[in-house]
Amino acid sequence: MLPNLKVENLSCVRSNKVVFENINFEVFPGENLEIIGSNGSGKTTLLRTILGLIKPEKGIINWLDENDKFNDFRTFECFYQGHQLGIKNLLTVYENLQLTHGAKGMDENKIYECLERVGLMHINELASNLSVGQRKRISIARWLVKNFKIYFIDEPFSALDDEATSMIEHLIQELNSKGCSFVITGHRPSQVKANRISI
Amino acid sequence: MGSPPLFYNWSSKIIPWLGLLTLLVLLIGLYWGLFLAPMDYKQGDVYRIIYIHVPSAILGESIFIFMAICGFINVIWRAKISGMLLKAAAPIGMSFTLLVLVTGSVWGKPTWGTWWVWDARLTSTLILFFIYAALIGLHSTIEDKTKADRAVSILSIVGVAIIPVIKKSVDWWQTLHQPSTFTITSSPSMSPDMYIPLLVCLIGFYLFFAYMLTLNLRNVVIERESSKNWVKHVMDQESK
Amino acid sequence: MFGSIFSWLNIILKRDLLIAFRKSSTYITPLVFFLIVVTFFPLALGPQESLLSSLAPGVIWIAALLASLLAVETIFSDDFRDGTLDEFFISLEPSFILVFAKVLIHWLITGLPILFASLIAAIVLYLPFESFIPMLLSLILGTSFMSLLGALGAALSLGRSAILSAIIVLPFSIPTLLMGTSVISSSLTNQDFSGFLMIMGAMLAIGIPLLCLLTVEALLLNYE
Numbered sequence: 020m021l022p023n024l025k026v027e028n029l030s031c032v033r034s035n036k037v038v039f040e041n042i043n044f045e046v047f048p049g050e051n052l053e054i055i056g057s058n059g060s061g062k063t064t065l066l067r068t069i070l071g072l073i074k075p076e077k078g079i080i081n082w083l084d085e086n087d088k089f090n091d092f093r094t095f096e097c098f099y100q101g102h103q104l105g106i107k108n109l110l111t112v113y114e115n116l117q118l119t120h121g122a123k124g125m126d127e128n129k130i131y132e133c134l135e136r137v138g139l140m141h142i143n144e145l146a147s148n149l150s151v152g153q154r155k156r157i158s159i160a161r162w163l164v165k166n167f168k169i170y171f172i173d174e175p176f177s178a179l180d181d182e183a184t185s186m187i188e189h190l191i192q193e194l195n196s197k198g199c200s201f202v203i204t205g206h207r208p209s210q211v212k213a214n215r216i217s218i
Numbered sequence: 219m220g221s222p223p224l225f226y227n228w229s230s231k232i233i234p235w236l237g238l239l240t241l242l243v244l245l246i247g248l249y250w251g252l253f254l255a256p257m258d259y260k261q262g263d264v265y266r267i268i269y270i271h272v273p274s275a276i277l278g279e280s281i282f283i284f285m286a287i288c289g290f291i292n293v294i295w296r297a298k299i300s301g302m303l304l305k306a307a308a309p310i311g312m313s314f315t316l317l318v319l320v321t322g323s324v325w326g327k328p329t330w331g332t333w334w335v336w337d338a339r340l341t342s343t344l345i346l347f348f349i350y351a352a353l354i355g356l357h358s359t360i361e362d363k364t365k366a367d368r369a370v371s372i373l374s375i376v377g378v379a380i381i382p383v384i385k386k387s388v389d390w391w392q393t394l395h396q397p398s399t400f401t402i403t404s405s406p407s408m409s410p411d412m413y414i415p416l417l418v419c420l421i422g423f424y425l426f427f428a429y430m431l432t433l434n435l436r437n438v439v440i441e442r443e444s445s446k447n448w449v450k451h452v453m454d455q456e457s458k
Numbered sequence: 459m460f461g462s463i464f465s466w467l468n469i470i471l472k473r474d475l476l477i478a479f480r481k482s483s484t485y486i487t488p489l490v491f492f493l494i495v496v497t498f499f500p501l502a503l504g505p506q507e508s509l510l511s512s513l514a515p516g517v518i519w520i521a522a523l524l525a526s527l528l529a530v531e532t533i534f535s536d537d538f539r540d541g542t543l544d545e546f547f548i549s550l551e552p553s554f555i556l557v558f559a560k561v562l563i564h565w566l567i568t569g570l571p572i573l574f575a576s577l578i579a580a581i582v583l584y585l586p587f588e589s590f591i592p593m594l595l596s597l598i599l600g601t602s603f604m605s606l607l608g609a610l611g612a613a614l615s616l617g618r619s620a621i622l623s624a625i626i627v628l629p630f631s632i633p634t635l636l637m638g639t640s641v642i643s644s645s646l647t648n649q650d651f652s653g654f655l656m657i658m659g660a661m662l663a664i665g666i667p668l669l670c671l672l673t674v675e676a677l678l679l680n681y682e
Contacts, residue, residue: 033362033682035445072547072681074296099548103541109480110473118473120545123465293675341632348629356626359618365679369614372672376610376630379664 021083022047023095023168023200024069029078031061031068038064039218042078046169051191051201051213060218062204063102066171069202070099096121098167102174104158108147112139115146115157122164133163137186151178159187166194172203184210222439223448225299229432236432240425247418255412264328269416271321273423274314278346281311281427285353286378289371301367302442304374305357306434310427312350318343349377363442463551467559474563484532488525489571495521496579507584514583515642518576518593519600519635526568526601527627530608531620533564534677538616543677554670557677561602561609561670569601589645592655596641599658600634606662606669607631613676633661 022045029042038061046052056062067073069080071093081089098121106115116122116130134142137156146154155178162170175187188210191201201211208215251269258265285307291300322340323333334340353370360366408416443449478484499517500510510517537543537560546556576597580590607630611623637654644651 035443067681070548072544072678093550096550097548099544101541101544103539103544105541105545107473107477107540107542109477114473114476118469118476120466120469120549123462123469293672345629345632348632352626352629356614356622359615359622362682365682368679369676372610372676373614373626375672376607376669 020047021087023083024202025079025081025083025089026069027079027081029065029068029080030076031064031073032076033064042216042218044214044216046200046202048168048198048200049195051195051203051211053209053211053213053215054202054204055206055208055215055217056204057206062218063173065218066099066101066173066202066204070097070171095168096165098162098170098172100158100161100170100172100175104154106146106154106157109145111143111145112149112157113142116160116164119161119164121161121167125164129164133160136160136163136190152180152183155179155183159183159190162190162194166197166199168199170194170199170201170203172201174205175203176205176209222443222446223452226436226439226448226452229436233429233432236425236429240422240429243418243425244422247415247420247422250415251412251419255415256409258412261329264325267321267325269419271318271325272416273420274317274321275343276420277423277427278311278315278318278343281307281314282346282350282374283378285311286374289374292368292371293375296368298364298367301364301371302435302438303431304371305363305367306431306438308350308354308357308370310430310434312347312354314423314427315343315347315350319347353377463555466549466551467555470556470559471563474560475566478563478567484529485567485571488528488568489575491528492521492525492572492575493578495524496575496583500583511584511586512646514580514585515589515593515639515646517583518579518585518597518642519638521579522572522576522597522601522638523604523631523635525572526604527608527624527631529564529568530605530612530627531615531623533560533609533612534616535612538677538680547678547681553674553677554667557609557670557673558666561605564609565602565605569598569605572601573597585642586646589642592645592651593642595655596638596658599655599662600638603634603658603662603665604631606665610669610673610676613673613680616677616680634658637661 024046026042026044030040031038042065044052054062054065064073068075071080080091082091082093082095084090084094105119107118110118112134113130116134117125117127122130131142137160139153139156139160146157149157176184179187191211194201195212201213203209203211203213248269252266255266255269257263285304288300288304288307291297292304319340322343326335327333353373356373357366357370360369440449440452496517499513503509503513534543537546546553549556573594576593577590580593585593604627607627608623611627614626615622637658640654641651641658644654
């Protein structure tokens with residue numbers, strides 16, 4: 020089986036300082052990758068570089084296309100969740116899920132279903148009234164609207180209680196079984212079954 | 219000119235010669251224009267300010283085009299050196315534009331009877347000056363200098379659209395300012411005695427720009443690469 | 459392919475207009491600002507009808523320019539802060555189309571209210587009724603161009619001072635101001651103003667692709 024994403028020799032230099040160097044990994048369908056590093060070690064920069072927001076100094080990022088060929092551009096949609104969760108305060112919980120890129124062309128029932136899965140009850144509440152944990156749940160509900168090939172999640176386990184943590188672990192496992200992969204970052208290794216690299 | 223240390227060494231050799239040549243051409247051009255060229259029958263000696271005014275006007279605009287080309291290269295190919303060139307050229311272009319405005323109003327007082335008129339040509343040169351100011355201002359607000367270069371590159375591409383507006387503005391609003399002195403397509407309306415020293419001055423101004431640009435670029439390169447070993451090496455050598 | 463772009467554009471438009479609708483200050487502030495600036499001129503210059511009607515083109519245009527720059531900074535800042543802007547660049551749709559959508563939204567919530575307010579301004583400044591149509595036409599073209607320029611200024615000064623974006627944009631807006639006022643002034647003296655409108659249209663036509671692409675570049679700078 021071929022990996023969906025293959026990163027070779029990736030380096031990033033910013034204002035004459037090396038952020039990371041010689042990153043190599045492959046992401047196979049259904050497998051996870053965890054990037055471990057302390058604050059300021061360039062985890063977010065690495066994710067952004069892979070997704071094309073930043074041009075890499077050196078190295079190759081290869082994406083698999085439908086014809087089993089590797090390209091330096093992406094032909095499938097990915098899911099990205101940064102530190103800021105992309106939640107609009109002036110939209111309700113339901114609208115925050117409905118009016119996102121992933122939910123393009125989804126019907127109402129699917130969205131209700133996703134919200135139910137993560138345990139969000141008050142779907143007509145404005146997001147500005149929610150707690151940090153609840154906001155995080157909205158962003159987790161977004162994982163479920165569609166099956167993406169690769170999910171890039173920046174620090175999924177920060178600011179979560181035990182219940183939510185085990186829910187995420189459960190969801191990752193479930194999505195893995197459908198062939199989805201996760202690329203996640205963190206300060207220390209999590210419980211998720213994954214290949215780990217540290218930067 | 220690919221690597222910074224190479225450029226630095228190369229420019230150290232070229233600078234004295236370039237400086238000498240600039241001085242020579244400028245002196246010849248200005249002396250010829252200010253003392254030897256015949257007097258204008260309408261304006262008298264006042265017209266001689268064109269030997270500074272016209273070359274700086276051309277420089278002010280062509281430096282902007284130069285910057286936009288550098289900006290374009292920097293945005294498309296991410297060539298860092300073109301970003302540095304842009305940064306080095308901006309203050310020179312701004313100074314020339316200021317010189318145009320000042321010499322223009324000094325010239326305007328005796329010939330038109332006023333320091334400033336809201337004529338299209340003058341106004342668009344003033345806009346060019348503001349755009350230079352905006353570019354330099356934007357550069358100074360961004361701490362990461364490579365990023366600042368790219369931001370200014372983007373803005374300079376937009377700014378270059380203003381140059382045709384300046385050129386066309388004379389035709390759109392027929393007002394006080396006389397038509398362009400230089401045109402490539404038709405023969406000059408001035409007599410050759412006045413025209414040739416002007417050309418010499420123009421070449422002198424261009425050389426002056428090249429000289430200043432090299433000096434500025436050296437400073438920018440040293441500033442950017444200040445943490446590198448070769449800079450420390452060069453600094454040690456020069457302080458000896 | 460195109461279907462997917464349109465459904466995504468649809469989502470962005472719906473989301474941002476909904477947010478603007480819930481936060482009424484976004485569209486009321488430029489409107490009120492415009493009217494206040496217009497009111498200042500008769501107060502400062504005196505209420506003579508002939509004076510005001512001859513100054514009206516300039517007054518309306520200056521007020522429109524300043525008002526449309528007022529909200530420029532918010533075009534991308536909210537989206538950048540809460541992370542929704544990332545979606546623009548992660549998605550497979552070309553990003554400059556999404557920038558165009560943001561510009562369109564900005565025009566809908568500032569340019570469009572200014573158009574309505576300009577009718578009131580024209581009446582109180584004694585602009586002749588025949589000049590209303592040229593005024594509206596010039597404002598439609600001009601404020602759209604201002605929104606485009608504003609988006610670039612906002613992208614370049616993202617996360618920095620709001621004043622900076624105005625200072626970046628103002629020198630570039632002068633041609634718009636000249637053309638816009640020329641349209642109304644020529645219509646006051648019964649001269650042909652279509653030439654100026656065509657230049658404004660040409661600026662807009664070149665500006666949409668060029669400025670949207672450059673804005674994408676400027677936005678990406680903020681991720682580095």
